[in-house]
Structure formats: C-alpha cells, structure tokens
Amino acid sequence: MKLSELFNEKKPTLSFEVFPPKTSDTYENVKIATEGIAKLKPDYMSVTYGAGGGTSEYTVDIATNLLKNYGVTPLAHLTCLSSTKDKITGVLDALKENGIENILALRGDIPKDADADVKREYKYAYELVYDIKKYGDFCIGGACYPESHTESHNSADDIRHLKEKVDAGCDFLTTQMFFDNSILYSFLYKIREAGISVPIVAGIMPVTNANQIKRICELSGTYLPRRFKSIVDRFGDNPDAMKQAGIAYATEQIIDLLANGVNNIHVYSMNKPDVAESIQKNLSEIIK
Numbered sequence: 001m002k003l004s005e006l007f008n009e010k011k012p013t014l015s016f017e018v019f020p021p022k023t024s025d026t027y028e029n030v031k032i033a034t035e036g037i038a039k040l041k042p043d044y045m046s047v048t049y050g051a052g053g054g055t056s057e058y059t060v061d062i063a064t065n066l067l068k069n070y071g072v073t074p075l076a077h078l079t080c081l082s083s084t085k086d087k088i089t090g091v092l093d094a095l096k097e098n099g100i101e102n103i104l105a106l107r108g109d110i111p112k113d114a115d116a117d118v119k120r121e122y123k124y125a126y127e128l129v130y131d132i133k134k135y136g137d138f139c140i141g142g143a144c145y146p147e148s149h150t151e152s153h154n155s156a157d158d159i160r161h162l163k164e165k166v167d168a169g170c171d172f173l174t175t176q177m178f179f180d181n182s183i184l185y186s187f188l189y190k191i192r193e194a195g196i197s198v199p200i201v202a203g204i205m206p207v208t209n210a211n212q213i214k215r216i217c218e219l220s221g222t223y224l225p226r227r228f229k230s231i232v233d234r235f236g237d238n239p240d241a242m243k244q245a246g247i248a249y250a251t252e253q254i255i256d257l258l259a260n261g262v263n264n265i266h267v268y269s270m271n272k273p274d275v276a277e278s279i280q281k282n283l284s285e286i287i288k
C-alpha cells in the first residue's frame with residue numbers, strides 16, 4: 001500500500017522505525033527484533049539506510065521480509081549524498097522488484113572525513129526526490145526539522161528549501177524528533193503559511209538511554225525541556241526506571257499531538273519490540 005493512500009484516510013496512524021545491521025554477523029538479531037515489532041501490526045514500519053549506503057541491501061532485505069512474511073507496509077529509507085545515480089537506480093530497481101512502494105528520500109549526513117575534491121552526483125535530498133519521481137510509481141517522503149536543520153542559517157531558509165523538496169515530488173514529510181510539542185505546532189503553522197500542504201508525520205523518540213539521548217540532542221540541536229531534563233537527571237542511572245519514564249513521556253507527547261489533530265505518529269523504536277509494544281498498549285483505546 002502507498003502511504004499517501006493511508007494518510008488520505010485521515011485516521012490516526014501509529015508506525016515504528018527499525019534500523020538494519022551494520023555488519024552481517026548481527027543480521028539475525030536485527031531481523032528477530034524487526035519481526036518482533038512487525039508482529040504488533042503497526043500501520044507501517046520504516047527501515048533506515050546505513051549512513052554511507054554500504055549496507056543498502058540490508059534495508060531492502062528487511063523491508064522485503066516485513067512485507068512478504070508479516071504483511072506490514074514498509075517505508076524504505078534511501079540516502080544520496082554518498083551515492084551515484086547508477087547506484088540509486090540499482091536500489092530503486094531492487095525495491096520495485098520486491099514490491100516496496102514507499103521511500104523516505106534523504107540526503108544523508110556529510111561524512112566527517114569528506115574529501116572536498118570528490119565530485120558528488122547529489123548535493124541535496126530534493127535532487128533524489130526528483131530522480132525517484134522521474135523513475136515513477138513510488139510514494140515519496142522527505143525529512144523535516146521543526147527546530148531547523150543544523151546546517152541552516154535560519155528557519156525561513158530551511159522552510160524555503162523544504163518547500164522546494166516537496167515541490168520536487170514529496171507526498172509526505174516525517175519530522176526529526178522533538179520533545180516539546182509546542183515547537184511542532186509553531187513549525188506546522190509556519191510551513192502551512194509557506195504553502196506546504198502534504199501530510200506531516202510526527203517523529204517521537206521514547207528515550208530509554210540517558211547517555212545516548214544527550215549525545216543525539218547535542219548533534220541534532222534538539223531542545224530538551226526542563227521537565228524532560230529532570231526525568232533524565234533523576235532516572236538516567238537506572239535503566240529500568242529510565243525506560244518506564246521515557247515511554248510515559250513519549251506516550252503523553254503522542255496523546256497531546258493526537259488531541260491537537262496531529263494524526264500521524266512515527267515512533268523511533270530503535271529495534272526495541274518491548275518499547276514499541278508498551279507504547280502501542282498505552283494507546284490501545286486512543287488509536288484503534
């Protein structure tokens with residue numbers, strides 16, 4: 001199923017994200033974790049793409065397994081910065097052959113050791129969106145950043161580039177994680193004003209590991225509200241308590257979003273079936 005059809009139904013959706021293994025020796029464990037999440041029958045599952053693209057076959061394999069053996073609609077991520085046009089066409093062929101209809105088109109991060117002299121075939125995600133659109137018959141998503149992308153000088157520039165990306169052919173956008181819903185509400189207001197009208201999927205990260213989240217937030221520039229910081233400070237050293245508090249915080253965020261008309265929720269479940277299941281249970285009467 002194309003996700004654009006799902007979003008058109010205008011009903012609340014709950015989806016989960018998984019990531020592929022970095023090396024073949026962890027493939028089986030990752031596969032078991034993704035299958036544990038698939039058994040929850042979410043509306044769809046996204047499968048991320050390894051930063052350099054070197055493990056692209058795992059994204060296709062896992063997405064195919066979700067679709068063929070569990071009947072879960074997959075959303076395959078695809079990055080372009082470290083890729084060539086030929087390689088991208090190869091991945092699109094593989095996705096099409098396996099019946100995968102949804103792609104999240106991304107630029108990817110600039111590698112720290114990037115060689116400025118290397119001629120790259122892609123610079124920004126909108127170029128990939130354009131190529132996928134030209135290839136045909138995929139539902140295409142893009143990433144967006146309620147607190148602006150770290151490389152952007154200001155939010156007006158970021159939203160202007162986002163509009164160009166949507167105009168290149170995005171059918172929907174998924175947000176970077178955020179911990180303060182008011183940031184998303186003000187972002188939604190600004191992008192609607194800028195003429196971006198595609199469905200927005202809110203990306204929610206249940207924080208279950210205090211150290212990891214501090215690092216991720218430093219890199220992504222995500223704002224940590226005082227209420228959230230207190231939870232991390234108080235429970236960060238106790239993994240079980242942190243997990244319970246992180247799931248509760250994410251659940252509250254999701255309920256507030258749904259109550260305010262943000263219908264599509266994507267949980268960064270990080271290959272943790274127990275976390276995905278807890279969130280789904282917490283919402284069982286809210287999202288049926």
Ligand code: FAD
Nearest residue numbers: 048049051077106107108109124125143149152158161176
């Ligand atoms: P772009 O849309 O190209 O934007 C990147 C920057 O360039 C922004 O600052 C934008 O304002 C600017 N820009 C865009 N167009 C122009 C232009 N024409 N002129 C000047 N500036 C411009 N990474 C992975 O490696 N694998 C994944 O699976 C993955 N999944 C992700 C999923 C989500 C939901 C999100 C939010 C991010 C994900 N990322 C992933 C990270 C992503 O690759 C990085 O955030 C990357 O730095 C930007 O990717 P983008 O697609 O948003 O890029």
